[in-house]
Amino acid sequence: MRSLQVNRVYATFRRTAADQLRHPQSAIGTLLVAFFLILALFGRQLAPYSNPNDQSHDARVAPTLDLGALQLGEHPFGTDRLGRDVYSRVILGAGSIFRIAGLGTLISVILGSALGLFMGYQGGWIDEVIGRVIDALLAIPALLLALVLIGIIRNLDFAAGSWQAALADNVILLVISVLYIPVVARVARSTTLDIKTREFVEAAEIRGESQFYIIFREILPSVIPSLVVEASLRFSYAIFLVASLGFLGFGARPPSPDWGLMVNENRGGFYQLTPWALEFPALAIAALVIAVNLMSDGIRRAAQKGA
Amino acid sequence: MLHFLRRRFLFFFFTYLVSSLTIFFLLRILPGDPARVIAGGREATEEQVAEIREELGLNASLPEQYLSWARDFLRGEWGDTIAFRGAINRDLIIERSINSARLALVALLLSVPLSLALGVIAGLFENKLPDILISLLTLSVVSLPEFVTGLFLINIVALRWGRSELAQSLGWWFPSSSAVPANASFAEMLPALWLPAFSATLVMLAYISRLTRAGVIEELKRDYVRTAALKGIAWRTVIWRHVLRNALLPTITVIAISISWLVSGLVVIEYVFGFPGLGSLLIAAIERRDLLLVQAIAMVTVTVILFANLSADVAYALLNPRVELG
Numbered sequence: 001m002r003s004l005q006v007n008r009v010y011a012t013f014r015r016t017a018a019d020q021l022r023h024p025q026s027a028i029g030t031l032l033v034a035f036f037l038i039l040a041l042f043g044r045q046l047a048p049y050s051n052p053n054d055q056s057h058d059a060r061v062a063p064t065l066d067l068g069a070l071q072l073g074e075h076p077f078g079t080d081r082l083g084r085d086v087y088s089r090v091i092l093g094a095g096s097i098f099r100i101a102g103l104g105t106l107i108s109v110i111l112g113s114a115l116g117l118f119m120g121y122q123g124g125w126i127d128e129v130i131g132r133v134i135d136a137l138l139a140i141p142a143l144l145l146a147l148v149l150i151g152i153i154r155n156l157d158f159a160a161g162s163w164q165a166a167l168a169d170n171v172i173l174l175v176i177s178v179l180y181i182p183v184v185a186r187v188a189r190s191t192t193l194d195i196k197t198r199e200f201v202e203a204a205e206i207r208g209e210s211q212f213y214i215i216f217r218e219i220l221p222s223v224i225p226s227l228v229v230e231a232s233l234r235f236s237y238a239i240f241l242v243a244s245l246g247f248l249g250f251g252a253r254p255p256s257p258d259w260g261l262m263v264n265e266n267r268g269g270f271y272q273l274t275p276w277a278l279e280f281p282a283l284a285i286a287a288l289v290i291a292v293n294l295m296s297d298g299i300r301r302a303a304q305k306g307a
Numbered sequence: 308m309l310h311f312l313r314r315r316f317l318f319f320f321f322t323y324l325v326s327s328l329t330i331f332f333l334l335r336i337l338p339g340d341p342a343r344v345i346a347g348g349r350e351a352t353e354e355q356v357a358e359i360r361e362e363l364g365l366n367a368s369l370p371e372q373y374l375s376w377a378r379d380f381l382r383g384e385w386g387d388t389i390a391f392r393g394a395i396n397r398d399l400i401i402e403r404s405i406n407s408a409r410l411a412l413v414a415l416l417l418s419v420p421l422s423l424a425l426g427v428i429a430g431l432f433e434n435k436l437p438d439i440l441i442s443l444l445t446l447s448v449v450s451l452p453e454f455v456t457g458l459f460l461i462n463i464v465a466l467r468w469g470r471s472e473l474a475q476s477l478g479w480w481f482p483s484s485s486a487v488p489a490n491a492s493f494a495e496m497l498p499a500l501w502l503p504a505f506s507a508t509l510v511m512l513a514y515i516s517r518l519t520r521a522g523v524i525e526e527l528k529r530d531y532v533r534t535a536a537l538k539g540i541a542w543r544t545v546i547w548r549h550v551l552r553n554a555l556l557p558t559i560t561v562i563a564i565s566i567s568w569l570v571s572g573l574v575v576i577e578y579v580f581g582f583p584g585l586g587s588l589l590i591a592a593i594e595r596r597d598l599l600l601v602q603a604i605a606m607v608t609v610t611v612i613l614f615a616n617l618s619a620d621v622a623y624a625l626l627n628p629r630v631e632l633g
Contacts (some may be wrong), residue, residue, distance in 0.1 A: 135318075136325035139616065141571030144589075144608055145329075151593035151601040152333055155344045240452055244575055247454045248590060260454075267458060275462070282455050290450040 016302040023301070029294025036288050039091050040098035047088035052257035059083040063276045080277040081270060089257035090284050096258055097246075097288070101238035104176030109231045112181040116188025117215050117223065121196055131189070134182040146175045146241065150250045172242060172251055179241075180234050187230045191223045198222075229303045232296035239292050243285045259285050315620045319613055326609045327380075330602055331373050341365060345598045346389070362386070385603040390595035396603045399588065402489055404607065407577070407584035409493055410507070411569045413500045418508035418515065419562060425512070426519025426558075427551065433524050441516065449513035453572060457506040457579035464502060489583035503573075503580040510572055511565050518561050522554035556626060563619025570608050570615075 044050045057079045063086075064073025077086035119127045137145075153171045156164070167174060195201065196219060204218050245251045246260025254261060259281040266278040334341050342360040343351055360366070364375055379385070385396035429441040448456070487499045526532065527550060535545045574586030581587070585604060592600040 132321060133325055136322040137329065139322045139613065140326050140329070140609055141568070141612065143571040143574055144605060147574065147589060147593060148330065148333065148601055148605045151596075152344070152598060154593065155596050155598055244452050244454060247452070248575065248578060249594070263454065263458065271462060271466070278458070282458060286451050286455050289452060290447065293446075293450045 015305060016299055018302075023298055026294050026298025026301070029291045029298065032287060032291035033295050036094050036291070037098065039094035041095075043092045043095050047085075047091040049085045049088040050092075052089045052092045053084060053255045054088075055083045057083045057085055060274050063280075077280040078274065078276040080266065080274050086262075086277050086280055089262060090259070090280050093257040093259045093262065093281065093284070094288075096252060096256065097239060097242050100170075100172050100251075101176070101235060101242050104173050104238050104242075105180070105231055105235045107173070107177045108180035108234060109184050109227060111177065112184025113188040113220075113223065113227050115181065116185035117192050117219060119185065120189040120192025121211070121215050121219065123193075127189070131186075134186055137182050138186075142179050142237075142241070143244070145179060146245065147248075147250070149175050149178060150245070154250075172245055175245075176238050176241065180238070184227070184230055184234065187226060188223055191226045192219055195219050195222045225303050229296075229300050232292075232299045236289070236292040236296050240289055243289065311624055312621065315617060315624075319617045323609070323613055326613075327377060327606065328373070330605050330609070331376055334598065334602070335369065335372075380603070380606055386599045388592075388597055388600050390592055390597035390600060396600050399600070400585065400603060400607055403583060403585045403588045404611075406489065406496070406582070407570075407573055407586065409496060410500055410503055410573060410577070410582060410584055411566065413497075413504040414507035414511070414569060414573075415562070415566070417504055418511045418565075421508065422512045422515035423519055423555070423558065426516035427523055427554075429516065430520040430523025430527070430554070431546070433520075433527075438520070441520075445513035445516055448509045451509075453506060453510055453575040454579050456509050457503070457576055460502050460506055461580065487583065499580075499582065503576050503582050506576050506579075507569060507572060511568070514568075515558065515561050515565060519554065519558055522557050523550060526550045526554040556623075559626065560619045560623050563615050563622070566612075566615040570612055 039046060057075065059079060059081055060083075061075050061079040063076060063078040065071075065076040065087075066073065072087075075085055075087060077090060079085055080089075115130070119130050150171055153168050153174070156168060201214060201218050204214050209218075242251060243260045246258045247264050249261070249264060252258035252261055254265065262281040263278055263285070266274060271278055334344065340356070342356050342363065342365055345363070346352075346355040346359050364372060367375070383397055385400065388394050388396050388399060391399060425441050425445070429438040432438045487496050532545060532550060535549060536542065571586075573584060574589060576582070577584040577586035578590050585608070589601065589604045589608075592598075592604060
């Protein structure tokens with residue numbers, strides 16, 4: 001039974017791969033995401049200047065990128081008003097957005113699916129109560145809840161080095177988890193409700209297996225395909241949210257090479273001086289958001305076909 | 308239908324309770340002295356902290372605190388602002404809410420007809436060139452964060468074209484990104500409303516038009532459409548009199564949902580354009596660490612959204628005779 005379940009998961013991935021070839025836009029999206037992932041992992045090696053705050057260059061140099069001649073030049077994306085290489089900063093900024101959005105998605109998928117599986121399998125009043133509370137929480141717009149949480153946590157006063165201070169430093173991570181755990185839980189719950197009526201679950205119950213065993217060894221493998229779809233969707237929303245919060249000034253603190261922050265720092269009057277310092281990070285955000293959307297569209301389509 | 312409405316009302320009150328509890332207890336469950344947090348953290352003086360503790364009745368039990376807080380909110384006593392000295396929260400919020408409502412109104416007036424038209428065209432030409440073009444357009448626009456499209460519009464329309472002779476000759480109505488005073492009249496504000504409203508439109512376009520498209524496609528497959536066509540009724544009449552009438556019904560709900568989307572989506576757009584609305588007030592309140600103002604704005608926003616959702620349900624129930632059966 002176990003190997004059969006594993007095979008089903010494997011088949012979903014194979015279908016996804018085959019589907020990507022039939023729908024070139026999702027293949028392009030996946031390739032672009034892979035490209036950004038490489039930037040995120042090896043940014044320090046790939047960026048010409050591995051220190052994002054190296055101010056030793058001339059300020060306000062126009063981009064030297066020449067697409068016609070395929071030449072990068074000394075400062076492909078120019079330098080900003082403080083003399084920092086925009087190209088290096090864009091490359092180094094990929095790391096933080098992937099780390100926060102990816103980790104946030106991971107935390108919410110793990111905790112959310114555990115909650116959803118438990119609710120779905122238990123049923124009864126526990127499921128009813130938690131389900132209603134989740135419905136009510138989801139009626140509050142995500143961005144509003146995120147801003148209220150950030151607003152409160154920023155005001156808290158912690159001793160340096162304590163775990164609460166570490167939490168406050170990673171407030172965006174916390175926000176993503178709080179926002180997406182209920183969403184993931186709802187998806188996991190509805191799939192569990194369907195799976196738990198199957199014969200193999202009944203068989204395990206008759207064998208007298210523990211609840212833990214039934215939830216995680218019997219039901220979970222069948223829920224994984226829909227969790228993968230939900231995770232890719234959450235990841236695309238998380239990228240969007242991290243970029244937006246960074247832009248609003250609630251993400252990374254200056255002088256981090258955060259894309260949203262870079263866009264915010266170079267708008268208004270500074271845009272006239274160094275338009276490239278705003279345009280390239282904005283382009284990077286747009287490309288990544290679109291790429292992740294296309295990729296998750298492909299994953300969703302493949303999973304629906306398999307179902 | 309009564310049963311349906313009763314359930315909706317019950318859910319409305321329950322959701323309202325849960326959201327208000329969330330907003331209230333977020334401040335209480337986190338570590339630290341809420342009075343000091345509200346007063347502004349480390350920078351607050353002991354007197355300010357004591358004053359706030361007195362004002363909020365923090366010495367009472369938690370349920371009592373919640374009840375008195377909720378009562379104050381319903382009465383419109385939302386406290387004094389710390390960030391904007393000399394003003395009280397209620398006046399600030401009402402002024403900014405009116406501005407946001409104006410922005411939302413212009414955005415709805417722009418986006419609803421446009422996206423309905425696009426959705427109907429896409430649905431009638433399912434999988435043909437117009438449909439593909441429209442879905443490409445709406446998908447690429449919706450993927451972009453609001454601040455990217457907003458900044459693009461500011462830089463291209465307001466900064467580049469705004470200096471051209473054409474723009475100068477068009478005069479006052481040409482969109483500009485320059486800030487308007489918060490207490491300007493609707494007519495004075497109108498020139499500053501176009502561009503932010505248009506960025507909001509770009510985001511909503513995809514949602515409404517995709518739902519309309521799906522509705523039209525579903526309705527076209529119905530038996531009665533085939534029957535009408537076979538009876539020899541002109542195709543145009545079938546579309547206008549039958550298909551659209553049925554296909555657009557769900558869209559009413561979508562419009563109400565998009566109102567609740569607008570409320571939060573406008574936060575970023577207002578910030579980008581420097582528009583004096585509720586969203587930019589929320590950002591300012593967070594930046595200036597005015598937690599009572601943050602709480603009050605959150606409660607007002609949630610109230611608006613829940614009422615929008617409730618009225619969508621009621622409108623849907625009234626317009627759709629089939630709900631009675633369900």
